[in-house]
Amino acid sequence: MAFSLRWLFALVLVAAIFTAGLVYRTSLSTFVAVNLGVIVLLTATTGVLLGRLNRTFWLPFCVFGWFYFLSSLNPGSISVLNRYSPGYQISEMVTSTDKYARPSMIGVTEEVARRRARDFEERAVSLRHFEEVSNMCLALIAGGLAGIVASLLIRQKPEK
Numbered sequence: 001m002a003f004s005l006r007w008l009f010a011l012v013l014v015a016a017i018f019t020a021g022l023v024y025r026t027s028l029s030t031f032v033a034v035n036l037g038v039i040v041l042l043t044a045t046t047g048v049l050l051g052r053l054n055r056t057f058w059l060p061f062c063v064f065g066w067f068y069f070l071s072s073l074n075p076g077s078i079s080v081l082n083r084y085s086p087g088y089q090i091s092e093m094v095t096s097t098d099k100y101a102r103p104s105m106i107g108v109t110e111e112v113a114r115r116r117a118r119d120f121e122e123r124a125v126s127l128r129h130f131e132e133v134s135n136m137c138l139a140l141i142a143g144g145l146a147g148i149v150a151s152l153l154i155r156q157k158p159e160k
Contacts, residue, residue, distance in 0.1 A: 014040065014140070021133035030129040037136035041065050041143070056154045057147035065143025072135035090134050 014036065021033030045062045047053035108116070 018133060018137045022130060022137070025126040025129040025133075027129065030132050033133045034136045037069070037140055040140060041069065044143075057151045059147075060150040061143035061147035063143075064146035065139050068142045069136060069139035072139065090131075 017036055018033050021029040041062065044053065044058050045066070048055055048058045048062055
């Protein structure tokens, strides 16, 4: 499988956008990263359905990418599986290594207590953004790995 310079540039651009989403953890960066991932999956799906893309790589990419992304959305039917998803595990690992626990409100003024509670809520939202971007990134990685494995398996010729 040969990569053109155009595909390499697109891959680096997507990686940069996802890295920015993981680092900054704002609503805007999360929105851009997740929507970029959905656009990539939609474009690949459309290309496969119209026959414009090579099915040996892109069909498994679409199947595994959409499956992982949709299962990470956490609907009620599969909410039990959410704690086993890699995005959730990475988010929990970041939380456990972060020395930012729920603040104590005993013996502090009301203003300090409100500020601590607001800071804690902002941190929780930031971690939720991190989890969403990491799940979308992992969906694209899972799709890419599935496409590579499928391409390698199909290209292997059985020995006689």
